[in-house]
Amino acid sequence: MSNFLPRRKITTNELALIPEVLLNLLMARLKVSFLPSKKYLPFNRKNSPVFYLPKKFEAAEIIAGVVSGLSQRLPWKSTCLVKVLALHKMLSKRKISHTLHFGIEKNTSSGLSAHAWLSVAKKVIVGDEDLQNFKEISQILV
Numbered sequence: 001m002s003n004f005l006p007r008r009k010i011t012t013n014e015l016a017l018i019p020e021v022l023l024n025l026l027m028a029r030l031k032v033s034f035l036p037s038k039k040y041l042p043f044n045r046k047n048s049p050v051f052y053l054p055k056k057f058e059a060a061e062i063i064a065g066v067v068s069g070l071s072q073r074l075p076w077k078s079t080c081l082v083k084v085l086a087l088h089k090m091l092s093k094r095k096i097s098h099t100l101h102f103g104i105e106k107n108t109s110s111g112l113s114a115h116a117w118l119s120v121a122k123k124v125i126v127g128d129e130d131l132q133n134f135k136e137i138s139q140i141l142v
Contacts, residue, residue, distance in 0.1 A: 011062075013062055014062060014065070014066050017062070017063060017066045018066065018070065020090065021063070021066050021067050021070050021086065021090070022070065022074075024067075024085075024086035024087075024089050024090055025067065025070065025071055025074060025078055025082060025083070025086045026076075027086070027089075028040075028078075028081075028082045028083075028085035028086040028089070029076050029077075029078065029082050031085065032079070032081055032082055032085070040085060041100075041140065042088065042092075042100070042140055042142050043140070052097065052120065052121040056094070056096045056120075057096075057120055057121055057123075059094060059096065060091055060096050060098065060120040060125055061120075061125055063087060063090050063091065063094075064087055064118075064125040064126045067083055067086055067087050067090075067126060068083065068126060071083050071086075080115055080116045080117065080126075080127045081114075081116045083118075083126050083127065084100055084116040084117065084118045084126055084127060087118050087125075087126050088100060088118065088142065091118075091120070091142075092142060096120065097120070097141075097142065098118055098119065098120045098142055099118065099119045099120075099139050099140065099141050099142070100116065100117075100118055100139065100140040100142065101116065101117045101118070101119060101124075101127075101136055101138075101139045102114070102115070102116050102136070102137055102138045102139070103115050103116075103117075103131075103134035103135055103136045103137055104134060104135060104137055105133045105134045105135070113134075115127065115130075115131075115134045117131065
């Protein structure tokens with residue numbers, strides 16, 4: 001079975017994550033479509049410095065890879081916000097500290113564009129495409 005990334009096989013860990021990722025992407029899509037943002041966005045929960053364990057960071061990267069890869073192969077549109085919310089749910093369940101970032105880009109032709117991304121240990125693991133074009137306006141530490 002080929003992986004979401006070329007030239008490598010899906011690992012057992014990634015294979016085990018697929019049902020959970022599918023469910024979380026579906027639930028995030030439904031929340032974004034039908035609920036106001038105050039119902040599904042988390043509150044800031046961290047006030048003190050966070051220390052990241054290498055094993056937890058590796059786990060976060062594996063989950064992010066499955067979320068990103070699977071989101072491209074679904075019958076519904078998985079926007080950056082949908083991917084960030086699904087990943088947030090999974091990382092929170094595993095007690096991995098992370099930060100949700102929200103930004104905007106001013107386009108002269110179409111007005112404003114919004115973008116969401118998620119970072120662990122100050123490294124963006126989902127939503128890093130075209131980040132240089134976006135200005136961060138908010139972040140939520142979880």
